[in-house]
Amino acid sequence: MAAPLLEKLSESLGSPEPAVRLMLSILIGYPCALVYRRFLFYKAPTVLHLYHALFGLALAAFNFGTQLSHSVVCILVQFLMLRLMGRTITTVLSSFFFQMIYLLAGYYYTATEEYDIKWTMPHCVLTLKLVGLAWDYYDGGQENLNAEQKMSSLSSVPTLLEMFGFSYFYGGFLVGPQFTLRSYQRLVAGELTDCPGKPPTALKRFGLGFLCLVIYTIFSPSYPDSYFLTDEYEAQPFWYRCVFISLWAKFNLYKYVCCWVIAEGACILSGLGYNGVGPDGQHLWNACTNMKVWLFETTPLFQGTIRSFNINTNAWAARNVFKRLKFVGNKTVSHVTTLFFLAIWHGLHSGYIMCFSMEFFIIIIERQAQALVRDSPVLSSMANSALYPVIYVVQQFIHWFLMGYSLMPFCLFYYDKWLQVYLSVYFCGHICLILTFLILPYLRKALVPKKDQSPKKQE
Structure with a gap:
């Protein structure tokens, strides 16, 4: 039945x-x-x-x-x-x-x-x-x-x-x-509660998760993975192909967002989401938070998206892989090993390796760019000026294009498929990242006072 x-x-x-x-x-x-x-x-x-x-x-x-x-x-x-x-x-x-x-x-x-x-x-x-x-x-x-x-x-x-x-x-x-x-x-043991005998409310997370589910249901059919491999996509102008990658990434990720946020509501209702009392005396219910939706929607940074997405899995990897490799004495090696583990944990397809390799490269460049803006008086003043809304819009487009550019191999799995898409946009993401990586040291010399020219160590 x-x-x-x-x-x-x-x-x-x-x-x-x-x-x-x-x-x-x-x-x-x-x-x-x-x-x-x-x-x-x-x-x-x-x-x-x-x-x-x-x-x-x-x-x-x-x-x-x-x-x-x-x-x-x-x-x-x-x-x-x-x-x-x-x-x-x-x-x-x-x-x-x-x-x-x-x-x-x-x-x-x-x-x-x-x-x-x-x-x-x-x-x-x-x-x-x-x-x-x-x-x-x-x-x-x-x-x-x-x-x-x-x-x-x-x-x-x-x-x-x-x-x-x-x-x-x-x-x-x-x-x-x-x-x-x-x-x-x-x-x-009955310890995870702020009010014994009274269930907490999970309506906010359920409502937010349901909204994300509606958005995914409405928009995702217009952005299917299969479209990347069609002659119609190849025939579109270059700018259209890039915009499609950005919008595809945005709506494709909602299938994960809605599942995690709705599941979090059930954890809150059971009590598992209880996380004690915060500094302001308020009871916290974020122990099972796997998505920070507001940060996910508003951050212009790749690092911000990572901090907002699949939070508990990232925390698990940090606790049980990255920090366990402390004896190696090299954060970069620990970082690469952790990303390699996450790629293999997702599956055996080459697309996973490509996706997490791109993540590592983008994070390195983004940190260097942030340090440049912070140390350069000219760039700092621009970032705090009336021009910032325009900068923010441009930054968001670059952010979501690179997000889709990295995520596409993750969803297409096989190298012949994701290679076809990269060829259709002329490997523009790779080229821009490599050029940025090569140019940043020269920009630092030109825009940062000599006493601040060595990049500050990132935590």
Whole structure:
């Protein structure tokens, strides 16, 4: 009965059935969280783990059927590793290699020409959870931890039921956000609330997420990925092709924005979004914030977009990859390694490597340009003058063009496809970036007083 209804619904919405199933599953998180807050909040931990696990498994079965067995296998193996191997770096490395190899094998055997919603989508979220869990258990036996590690470290091995509840928690199983087992334990213990017995409101995040979903539904059909590979796109004027790349990126990213913001609302409603009391005495509900929508919409900087987008995954990578490489003693090496890990974590396609390579190059140039503006009296005065609105508009166009230029390989996957698009715009993004990189030192010599000419070290 459910299948024909879903088929009709997907036809009426003009969306693939897997996408409709996914969105319904994210929305189901709201009644699940409400039932939990109103009737189960102070029940025994075993009851709560069972509740979270069963609902998460039901959503997994609804979306992926028997393929949910992949996540079950990885959770069981992770549990056995923690139990049998103890708090050792061997446990962490074994966890990392097993979970990543399993995920990459899944990508390899399920790969198609286009992006599909399949079991590997939530599994990549689960992979980070389980690898992070191994690090947190390892940290529980170490000394000299920083404040962040103290907050997430584990004093003992979780029970198998606890791991299932953590892994399948309906607010984050399908699309994230990332959260630690300690946060989940505090939720189950009833600690994550500003008013015991009263559910928080999640209407703002739900409303914002729904608005983003409407924007994506209305505009994305006009900017399909497939248009890049058509003769019609090739026949358009150069300026049109560049503008299309910019607008395509803007609307294409809304499919992620709407899912993350709506999912965050379910996490807030359950209590997982509670983040204590801020400096001004207000209760914070941003622990599961994966999108800063206002910053995403207004920042003219590539760095600003990164800070506003997929926040918890970026925080996970910073905590468990970048900072763990401190022993290397080189921030650039740590940065490159982290971006390479994120590229491979997304999949095996060359487009992911190209996308994150572009991100690294753009960030380096943007930081140098910011330092130049800051140190040059002429450029600083222009940035603070009445000309700034014009500068801001130009900067936004460059920002969104480079965003789309970098994102396009990520969505087209294969080198023959994204290379065709780059050729159609004459590799203008690469050329502009290389020229800017070469020219910036000369501009610095010309525009910055001699005493300030060496670029300041970026944090």
